[in-house]
Amino acid sequence: MENFVWDPAQYAHFAGHRARPFVDLTNAIQLDAPQLVFDMGCGPGNMTVTLADRWPKADITGYDASAEMIADAEQLVASRDDEAWTNVSFGQQEADSWTPPADTDVIVSNAMFQWIPNHINIISGWLKTLKPGAWFAMQVPGNSVARSHQYIGELASEERFSVAKDSAYTGETVHSVEDYTHMLLEHGFRPNVWETTYHQVLTGPDPVYDWVKGAALRPVLQKLQEHDDAHATNLHDAFVTRYKAEMVAAYPPYVGPDGQEVTVYPFRRIFAVGHKELDYFI
Numbered sequence: 001m002e003n004f005v006w007d008p009a010q011y012a013h014f015a016g017h018r019a020r021p022f023v024d025l026t027n028a029i030q031l032d033a034p035q036l037v038f039d040m041g042c043g044p045g046n047m048t049v050t051l052a053d054r055w056p057k058a059d060i061t062g063y064d065a066s067a068e069m070i071a072d073a074e075q076l077v078a079s080r081d082d083e084a085w086t087n088v089s090f091g092q093q094e095a096d097s098w099t100p101p102a103d104t105d106v107i108v109s110n111a112m113f114q115w116i117p118n119h120i121n122i123i124s125g126w127l128k129t130l131k132p133g134a135w136f137a138m139q140v141p142g143n144s145v146a147r148s149h150q151y152i153g154e155l156a157s158e159e160r161f162s163v164a165k166d167s168a169y170t171g172e173t174v175h176s177v178e179d180y181t182h183m184l185l186e187h188g189f190r191p192n193v194w195e196t197t198y199h200q201v202l203t204g205p206d207p208v209y210d211w212v213k214g215a216a217l218r219p220v221l222q223k224l225q226e227h228d229d230a231h232a233t234n235l236h237d238a239f240v241t242r243y244k245a246e247m248v249a250a251y252p253p254y255v256g257p258d259g260q261e262v263t264v265y266p267f268r269r270i271f272a273v274g275h276k277e278l279d280y281f282i
Contacts, residue, residue: 034105041112045073063093127187189274
């Protein structure tokens with residue numbers, strides 16, 4: 001039986017693909033020596049520690065709502081037998097009940113806000129409190145129109161799987177690049193907002209399912225498993241079988257000249273980076 005709480009191992013399975021957006025995001029922060037840095041929605045901490053490599057004199061804190069993720073992040077830092085990453089700490093924290101300290105230099109958030117319906121309001125509250133010179137950088141998946149994401153809602157809307165309908169990912173909590181640009185402008189930040197589609201080459205028999213089950217598909221699978229456990233049904237396996245078949249049809253494998261079978265999976269992401277400049281509107 002699979003576990004559908006946030007699974008650090010499953011999330012890290014595609015570490016290379018998930019790392020690139022974080023690197024592209026943080027490379028847009030043009031700051032040499034911040035003192036206080038926060039990574040909101042840090043997951044298992046594997047990308048947070050790269051901030052420590054970049055800014056070894058900064059006080060860096062990674063927050064995540066998942067206790068499982070934070071446990072893995074703390075273990076990651078504890079596993080080092082040298083002086084690296086001693087400036088990094090982690091804690092369990094919900095984004096909507098957190099306020100950045102007045103002396104915050106950088107807030108980074110990588111693939112978290114799509115799970116929070118009112119996240120523009122939350123971010124706006126943070127931006128108001130940040131001091132001049134501070135940076136804010138976020139990235140969210142923009143793949144709600146992709147077949148991999150739309151089919152989750154379609155399946156969950158069928159009567160057989162309707163117990164999971166309210167858990168289906170809809171993409172409604174991801175806004176447009178224009179919305180994020182206006183949000184930054186409204187609070188005196190010089191915006192750098194863009195979108196990118198990564199054409200990810202995946203391997204394995206059901207690579208799209210393996211990718212999506214670590215994030216967008218997770219709430220539905222968890223809901224179906226809970227129903228199966230309580231009512232002795234088998235909705236989870238039936239849902240997964242249907243989903244896997246559709247993903248193979250939607251993203252057919254490609255056989256390369258070496259005979260290896262791979263799947264090309266386009267994944268769109270939206271980036272919003274802002275720098276609070278005193279003289280921006282003068």
